[in-house]
Amino acid sequence: MGTQTTAKTIFLLVSMVGWLLAGGALMYLSPALLDRFFPSDTTHLWMHNLTQGSYNPNLAVVGGSLVLLLTVAGNLIWYQRFEGKL
Numbered sequence: 001m002g003t004q005t006t007a008k009t010i011f012l013l014v015s016m017v018g019w020l021l022a023g024g025a026l027m028y029l030s031p032a033l034l035d036r037f038f039p040s041d042t043t044h045l046w047m048h049n050l051t052q053g054s055y056n057p058n059l060a061v062v063g064g065s066l067v068l069l070l071t072v073a074g075n076l077i078w079y080q081r082f083e084g085k086l
Helices: 006-037 041-052 057-081
Strands: none
Touching: 006 041, 006 057
16 A cells, blocks of 8 residues: 555545535536526426525535635646645
8 A cells, every 4th residue: 555645635535525515516506507497397496486485506606616726736746736736
């Protein structure tokens, strides 16, 4: 088994959290995407019911985009500076 530094372990954990948050934002955004690109009576009803509550797809767009950009930037910086790749 190879060894791994503490910094690499922390980077991998932080990166994993970033990718999980970006994926969660896509899941949160999926009802709005389905209603927009594959409209049907079912998706319209789904969106109507969701908007009766506090569903706001802009949260997923802004938050998910920000998390995705930070995660990708972090990965690029890590691999350029510490791994010598890219």
